[in-house]
Amino acid sequence: MSIRVHAGNQAAGASRGILRESQAAGASQGISRGSQGTGTSRKVSAGKQTAEASQEISAGRFQWSDLWKHEDWLAIWIGFLIIAAGAVSVLTGAFDFSAAKFSTWGNGISLAEQMTPSFWLHLLLTAVVLGALFTIGNRLKGISFSKYVPAFVGIFFLAVLVRLISAEYTLNRYLEWAFFALAAGLLVANTAGVPGWLRPAVQTEFYIKAGLVIMGFSVLFSNIVNFGLYGLGIAWIVTPVVILFMWFFGTRVLHIDNKPLVITMATATSVCGTSAAIATGAASKAKKTDLSLAVSISIIFTVLMMVFEPVLIRATGIGEVMGGALIGGTVDSTGAVAVAGTALGGTAQTVAVLVKSIQNILIGFIAFAVAVFFTAHVEKKNGSRENKITAAEIWYRLPKFIIGFFAASLIASFIVVPLAGSEAVSGINGVLDQYKNWAFVLAFISIGLDTNFREIKEQMQGGKPLVLYVVGQLFNIVLTFAAVYLLLSGRFFPLPNIAL
Numbered sequence: 001m002s003i004r005v006h007a008g009n010q011a012a013g014a015s016r017g018i019l020r021e022s023q024a025a026g027a028s029q030g031i032s033r034g035s036q037g038t039g040t041s042r043k044v045s046a047g048k049q050t051a052e053a054s055q056e057i058s059a060g061r062f063q064w065s066d067l068w069k070h071e072d073w074l075a076i077w078i079g080f081l082i083i084a085a086g087a088v089s090v091l092t093g094a095f096d097f098s099a100a101k102f103s104t105w106g107n108g109i110s111l112a113e114q115m116t117p118s119f120w121l122h123l124l125l126t127a128v129v130l131g132a133l134f135t136i137g138n139r140l141k142g143i144s145f146s147k148y149v150p151a152f153v154g155i156f157f158l159a160v161l162v163r164l165i166s167a168e169y170t171l172n173r174y175l176e177w178a179f180f181a182l183a184a185g186l187l188v189a190n191t192a193g194v195p196g197w198l199r200p201a202v203q204t205e206f207y208i209k210a211g212l213v214i215m216g217f218s219v220l221f222s223n224i225v226n227f228g229l230y231g232l233g234i235a236w237i238v239t240p241v242v243i244l245f246m247w248f249f250g251t252r253v254l255h256i257d258n259k260p261l262v263i264t265m266a267t268a269t270s271v272c273g274t275s276a277a278i279a280t281g282a283a284s285k286a287k288k289t290d291l292s293l294a295v296s297i298s299i300i301f302t303v304l305m306m307v308f309e310p311v312l313i314r315a316t317g318i319g320e321v322m323g324g325a326l327i328g329g330t331v332d333s334t335g336a337v338a339v340a341g342t343a344l345g346g347t348a349q350t351v352a353v354l355v356k357s358i359q360n361i362l363i364g365f366i367a368f369a370v371a372v373f374f375t376a377h378v379e380k381k382n383g384s385r386e387n388k389i390t391a392a393e394i395w396y397r398l399p400k401f402i403i404g405f406f407a408a409s410l411i412a413s414f415i416v417v418p419l420a421g422s423e424a425v426s427g428i429n430g431v432l433d434q435y436k437n438w439a440f441v442l443a444f445i446s447i448g449l450d451t452n453f454r455e456i457k458e459q460m461q462g463g464k465p466l467v468l469y470v471v472g473q474l475f476n477i478v479l480t481f482a483a484v485y486l487l488l489s490g491r492f493f494p495l496p497n498i499a500l
Contacts, residue, residue, distance in 0.1 A: 071206055074137040076404030079213025081133060083408060086431040091420060099126040099434035106169035126438055127156055134206070143200055151201030155449075158184055159441045177437075178339040178444045182303050185448015194449050204446040208335035209401035211439030212353075215338060216408030218429045219350060219357075220417070227354050227496045234329050234483045235359035241479060242270035243366070246472035254464045259378055260286035263370055264294045265465060269472045272360050273298045273332030283371035284378075296456040297469045298332045299447055306336040310343035321495065322488045324348030328355025329480035330473070335443050360402050 067073050089097035100123035105111040131152050138148045162184050166177035188194060194202065243266045250262035264286045268277035277298065281291045309331065313323035324341050327348070331337045334356050341352030416425050460466060487493055 068140050069142075070400070071137075071141060072209060072400035072404075074140060075206060075209035075401045076213055076407075078133045078137055078210045079216070079404055079408065082129070082210075082214055082435050083217050083411075083428075083432060085129075086435070087416065087428050090427045090431060091424060096122075097125070098122055098431050099129075099438055101434050102163045102167035104167050104169050104172050109169065111164075123160070126435070130435070130438060130442075131156065134201075134203075134210075137206070138200070138203075147197075147200045151198050154198045155201045155442055155445055158188075158445050159438065162441055162445065177441060178336070179307050181441050181444035182448045185445045186451055187448070189449050189452055190454070198449070201442075202446045202449045204335075204443050204450065207439045207443035207446065208333070209404075211436045211443065212334055212338070213401055213404040213408055214432050214436045214439065215353065216405035217412045217425075217432055219353060219405075219409045220413045220425075227351065228358075230325070230487050230493075230496055231355050231358035233487050234325055234355055234480065236362065238329060238476070238479050238483050239270045239359060239362055239366075242472065242476045243267060245475055246270070246468060249471060250464075250468045254468060256464055256468065258290065260284040260374070261290040261294065261465065262468065263374075264290055265297070265468055266472060267363075267366055267370070268294050268298045268332060269469060270476055271332075271363055271366065272334050272356065273302060276363050276366070280367055280370050283367040284374045293456070293460075293465055296451065297466060299451055300456070301469065301473060302332045302336045303447070305331050306333075306340045310340050313344060320345045320348035321351055322484050324351030325355050325484045325488055326477075326481055328352035329359065329484070330477050331356075333447075334360065335440055339440060339444075357402060357405060 068077075085097050089095050100119060103109075103114055105114060131149070134152060135145060135148050139145060159181070162181045163177055166172060166180045171180075243263075246266035246269060247262060250256045250266070251259060256262050260281065263284050264277050264281045267280040270276075273295070277291055277294045280286070281294070286294075309327055310323070313326065318326075323344050324347065327340045327344070328337050328351065331340055331352075334353075337352045337356045338349060341349035412425055412428075416428070485491075488495065
């Protein structure tokens with residue numbers, strides 16, 4: 001059974017779903033061998049090659065139908081529809097499109113006071129808007145209404161509980177809602193287990209991509225221009241160095257023979273986690289189990305860094321600009337970067353997302369370079385058949401939702417601001433901000449639901465992949481901090497002007 005995993009497709013579920021698929025492929029071949037009895041060695045060899053090929057990650061080629069079937073494009077359309085509705089509601093005043101928001105309760109503030117008819121109406125609107133758009137998106141991807149709708153209701157119910165708990169006065173002072181979203185998913189996944197009916201809605205990347213497209217409207221292009229060279233220095237210089245370091249450390253120091261695993265983990269660590277792992281896994285012909293392990297380790301440390309890195313940055317007092325840039329360059333997941341940046345402040349969030357977005361642009365180029373390198377050197381040495389690599393691989397590997405992010409920024413900067421003014425854009429972003437947050441809550445619950453510590457432990461292969469990640473990430477943090485200090489401390493270069 002050959003399964004094609006598109007480079008930009010949703011990767012939550014990789015830590016188990018992909019592994020199950022490869023196991024299923026192996027099981028079906030085992031049954032086939034048993035039914036056939038003895039056979040020639042040539043048939044056995046061919047069966048083995050087929051089994052190995054079925055476990056490789058491959059990247060699909062662009063088709064026009066991708067525009068309404070591929071997850072990245074669907075995330076763009078969902079984000080744009082929400083942006084359009086929010087803009088119309090604010091500019092015309094014809095209707096209220098605001099999503100539900102839990103205000104802080106406790107410490108003398110009654111929770112019951114917030115449960116007004118208006119709150120319930122906005123909560124219903126949030127559920128209907130997100131439920132309808134993601135249901136249609138999943139139907140276009142091939143998931144039936146009957147499977148996705150009840151699953152979405154279940155995850156949205158968890159999201160409501162998470163936002164309710166995280167709004168409590170004491171908890172809200174110390175921890176972000178993302179922590180409770182992850183904790184809720186992890187609790188379910190590692191105790192009772194994720195029920196089968198809930199799994200169709202466990203789609204981390206889909207929710208994150210849509211949320212980031214919505215967020216793009218709040219990132220004015222003037223900030224991208226002002227921060228461009230700084231972001232290039234942090235993202236485009238540090239990232240290749242970290243990849244080369246982890247490749248050398250993994251293959252020469254740890255002596256890991258599985259080179260596709262090494263390069264997949266290196267790019268997941270240095271670029272943006274799951275999306276980079278899938279793109280590079282396809283380019284290097286990594287096994288699905290390799291991708292599963294790389295994604296699992298990345299998710300665990302993304303959770304830890306998202307929660308604790310802002311705390312450490314606050315303790316050092318390095319400021320929002322430097323802190324946001326450090327988060328953007330070191331936290332793996334793009335969604336986690338936005339959440340961790342928010343914990344420091346609005347400027348930190350903007351800087352963090354700018355750095356990560358500039359870094360994400362590298363995914364296509366890195367995947368292309370990995371494909372060429374593995375074809376010309378690694379696979380050639382192993383006697384593999386040479387593949388045809390074209391420059392079009394850059395486009396195939398590029399996460400398309402990044403296009404939506406920058407397009408939303410351009411629309412806000414060069415169309416809405418000149419026509420309606422910056423105050424109108426601020427009002428629109430006030431509406432859109434909660435839809436972005438709800439999408440991120442769904443994403444982080446999905447991360448928790450898709451992380452099973454027992455299965456990760458079984459794939460650890462003697463601990464070397466974990467050592468590779470930890471050492472590589474520490475090197476990444478040190479090198480990124482050095483670049484951030486050089487460019488953004490104000491000692492060597494003028495600070496960029498970041499407008500909120």
